[in-house]
Amino acid sequence: MTTPLPSDASRTTMTEILLPTHANALGNAFGGQILAWMDICAAICAQRHAGLVCVTAGLDDLSFERPIKVGEVVQLEARVTAVFRSSFEVRVVVRGENPLTHTVWPCVEAYLTFVAIDAGGKPTAVPALAVATQDDERLKANAHVRREQRLARRKAAAGG
Template identity: 40%
Template sequence: MTDLMETLIENREMVQPNHANVLEVAHGGHVMKWMDEVGAMSAMRFAGETCVTAHVNRMDFERPIPIGDTAYITAYVYEAGTSSVKVRLVAEREDLRTREREKTTESYFVYVAIDEDNTPTQVPELTVDTDEEERLRRIALEGENGDR
């Protein structure tokens, strides 16, 4: 069994001109890629296996991330099936000079754990023992169902 907090991954990507669209903000495809990578890390930390993306729930782009800011991405596992792992992902724009952050993007990804033959393999049970873990899980379940 793995605690929810053990799956928490946080990462930053500096938005460079080569990541930007014509509006000089991060292209949505780059943000999605960064989120997918961090989500896979969280799923693999949980499963102890290689995990591949199986499904992306709606992706809400609420505000842009300008060149020079960072995309601060947080991911954690909030539910697991037999071989599937659900991960909540939130991207924020962060100004490193002021430390100001704003949520920009949120989504819910499903990964599948695979073995060395690329066959789905069993994942452990997710444990939620603390009030903070329960709070994070509740937020994810509500968001996944559109109750934001």
Template identity: 65%
Template sequence: MNAPDSLPSPRRATDSITRMTEYLLPTHANALGNAFGGQILAWMDLCAAICAQRFAGCICVTAGIDELSFEQPVRVGHVVRLEARVTAAFRTSCEVFVDVRGEDPSTGSTWPCVSGFMTFVAFRDGKPMKLPELLVTEPDELSLHEAAHARRAARLARRQK
């Protein structure tokens, strides 16, 4: 366990990847038989929190969710696939990208549902904790990581208004 002021060892972005699979039941759906947006958001938050906590090695709490746009619905009887990964680590916060896809289990076909960025703050003993350096080694992670500082600057600017 790291002392609150010591910096943890660097961690690879690929080690933070977290996947969840959920079956869409009628209790998760609206009157049209499509997933409630709030249910998808709850699963995104859970998947991203697990991802952030694995990366940080401590409890992480949701600090913000960037703009999300639902692309295609997921219907009752379909599967919801979520994948989260840390895209950037700052002093005590990290950015997590979550991609959600629908899947028809009878055919295996998938489609985009929603994706977005969430920010988490690491805590230990009730105090923000320094995060490890994020090691980005895979080409598909690089573009997300390179744009992270611009996204963070935009988030901070919105908070100042």
């Protein structure tokens, strides 16, 4: 049994500037570009925690609350919320930032499930997550509820 690891050990931040190539005709970020950065940020966080190559197994529903425009900054932050066995959940929060005024606003957040893969290409157990604060406890409890809902949805989609 390996020592549980704190979420701070794998917490990952990324900062991007929104260029015209990342935007739609309104000058707002393409949702797909934001999603790609979210997946990258979460994957780095996942692999820092697992110490193994990880694949994205799923992404829960999300809604874009406010746009980020060309010339503005995209802040991303990912942290592990709960470890199950070979799978575990990573929360990614995305904020927009006006670099001239330092104004920051929430854009979107999502929960991604990663699965750690061993040298033989099979799912393998990852280190447990150390829970130190009330916030850690709350995120973990909510993650377990979401996992049950995911498993139930997958079972229903597979026909029972």
